[in-house]
Amino acid sequence: MPAIRRPAGRPGRFAPYEDFEAGLPKVMVKRPQYFQGIGVFRGARDSTAWVKIHCPHGAMFGGRHIAPGRSVEIKLGRRASFDWPDLIAEKDRLQALADKGLPLEEIDVPTFAKYAEEWLERKKPVLRSFGVTKGNVHSALNPTFGKYPLDGITVGEVNRWIGRQRVKLKPSAVQRQLNTFKAIMNDAVRNGIIERNPAEQADKIKGIEARQRFVTEAEWKTIVETAVRIEEEQEANKERKPHQIRGWLRHYVVWAYNSGMRRAEILSLTWANVRPIEGHGTQIEVINTKTANPRHITCTAEMEAILHALDKLERAKRDDRLFPVSMMTLKRSLSALWKKTGLPDVRLHDLRRTHATMMMQLGIDPKAIAGRLGHSGLSMLGRHYAVDRGDSEAVRLFEAYANIEKRIKVPEGR
Numbered sequence: 306m307p308a309i310r311r312p313a314g315r316p317g318r319f320a321p322y323e324d325f326e327a328g329l330p331k332v333m334v335k336r337p338q339y340f341q342g343i344g345v346f347r348g349a350r351d352s353t354a355w356v357k358i359h360c361p362h363g364a365m366f367g368g369r370h371i372a373p374g375r376s377v378e379i380k381l382g383r384r385a386s387f388d389w390p391d392l393i394a395e396k397d398r399l400q401a402l403a404d405k406g407l408p409l410e411e412i413d414v415p416t417f418a419k420y421a422e423e424w425l426e427r428k429k430p431v432l433r434s435f436g437v438t439k440g441n442v443h444s445a446l447n448p449t450f451g452k453y454p455l456d457g458i459t460v461g462e463v464n465r466w467i468g469r470q471r472v473k474l475k476p477s478a479v480q481r482q483l484n485t486f487k488a489i490m491n492d493a494v495r496n497g498i499i500e501r502n503p504a505e506q507a508d509k510i511k512g513i514e515a516r517q518r519f520v521t522e523a524e525w526k527t528i529v530e531t532a533v534r535i536e537e538e539q540e541a542n543k544e545r546k547p548h549q550i551r552g553w554l555r556h557y558v559v560w561a562y563n564s565g566m567r568r569a570e571i572l573s574l575t576w577a578n579v580r581p582i583e584g585h586g587t588q589i590e591v592i593n594t595k596t597a598n599p600r601h602i603t604c605t606a607e608m609e610a611i612l613h614a615l616d617k618l619e620r621a622k623r624d625d626r627l628f629p630v631s632m633m634t635l636k637r638s639l640s641a642l643w644k645k646t647g648l649p650d651v652r653l654h655d656l657r658r659t660h661a662t663m664m665m666q667l668g669i670d671p672k673a674i675a676g677r678l679g680h681s682g683l684s685m686l687g688r689h690y691a692v693d694r695g696d697s698e699a700v701r702l703f704e705a706y707a708n709i710e711k712r713i714k715v716p717e718g719r
Contacts (some may be wrong), residue, residue, distance in 0.1 A: 319389040342396045352384035356396040362406035365497045418451030424489050441485040456499045463507040476512035520659045531646045552618050553628050556611045563605045565660035565678050574627040594679050
C-alpha cells in the first residue's frame with residue numbers, strides 16, 4: 306500500500322508524534338519507546354500503544370505498588386485502535402488521576418465476606434485469638450455485611466448493626482466485634498480498595514467500663530484452697546476418668562499470680578522456654594506475646610517449685626508444654642474454679658492486675674513492672690493494671706497532716 310502523501314506546507318499538530326513513530330525500528334525486542342509520555346512497541350506481528358504515567362503520590366497498578374515519585378508503564382492495546390488524539394487524551398486522564406493520588410484502574414471491589422475470608426487467611430499465623438476473631442466474622446459480621454461490596458457499607462449501616470447487637474449483647478462484646486470489623490476495613494483502606502473506613506465515623510458504644518478488679522489476700526487464699534480441693538476430687542475419681550490430665554490447675558493459677566503473664570502466654574510455654582541462669586535462678590522466655598515482642602521473666606521461688614512439680618506430671622509422649630492442656634480445657638476448668646470459690650466476679654486476668662499492683666505498692670520501678678508485664682509504655686500500667694501509688698502516698702500524707710492539725714490548739718476568737 307503506497308504511503309499517504311501529505312500536502313506540503315505547515316506541519317500538522319501531531320507531526321512530532323508521527324515522526325517519532327516513523328523513526329522506530331520495524332521490530333522491537335524489549336520495551337516500548339516513548340515520546341511525551343506516549344509509547345509504541347512494534348512486535349513481530351503487531352504494534353501496541355502504551356503510556357507512561359508519573360506517580361508523585363505512589364499508586365497501585367496491576368497488583369503491584371508504585372513507589373512515590375516513580376513512573377508506571379500502562380499498555381492500552383493495539384496501536385491501530387487509537388489515533389493520536391485518543392492516546393493524548395488517555396494519557397492526560399491517567400496522569401490527572403495520578404496527580405490526585407486516585408486509583409489508575411477500576412478496582413473490582415470484593416464483598417465483605419470474600420475479603421474478610423482472605424484477611425483471616427493472611428492473619429491466621431499472627432492473630433493470638435484466631436478462633437474468636439473468626440467467630441466474630443462468621444457469626445456477627447457476615448450476616449449483616451457479608452453480601453455488601455466493601456465500598457457499599459455506609460456509616461448508617463454500621464450504626465444500625467451496633468444498635469441491633471446492643472439489644473442482645475453486652476457493650477464490651479459488641480466493641481470486640483466492632484474492633485474486628487475495623488481491622489478488616491482498615492486493611493482494605495491500606496490496600497487502596499476503599500478510601501475510608503465507615504466504622505471510624507460510627508457511633509461510640511456506651512456503657513463500657515474499664516475493669517479494675519484486684520484479688521485480696523483472703524480471696525487469693527480461697528482460690529488456692531479451692532483449686533487444691535478440685536484436684537483432690539479429680540484424684541479420687543481417676544478410676545472413672547483415667548484419661549483426665551490432673552495436677553495442673555493449682556500450679557497454673559499460682560504461676561499466673563506470681564508471673565503476671567497472660568493466659569495464652571502461659572499456655573504456650575514449653576520446656577525449651579525455661580532458661581536456668583547460673584547464680585541468678587531461672588528465667589522464662591515468653592514468645593507468644595500480644596505485642597509479638599519476646600521478653601524474659603525471672604521465676605519466683607513458687608514458680609521454681611512449680612517447674613519441679615510439672616516435670617513429674619503425667620503427660621502424652623512428645624508433649625513438651627509446661628501445662629499440657631488445651632485452651633478449651635483451661636477455660637472450662639477455670640470457669641468451674643471461679644464458680645466453686647464463691648467469687649462471682651473474679652477472672653484469671655485479675656491475677657495479672659494484682660501482680661502489677663503488688664509490685665507497684667512495693668515501690669518497684671514502673672518501667673521494670675511494665676517490662677515484666679510486656680507493655681511497651683507506662684500508660685496501660687496506670688490505667689488498667691496498678692493502683693496509683695501516688696494517690697496512696699497522698700492519702701498517707703493527708704492523714705499525717707490531719708493528725709498534726711488535731712494537736713494544734715486554735716486560738717479563741719479566730
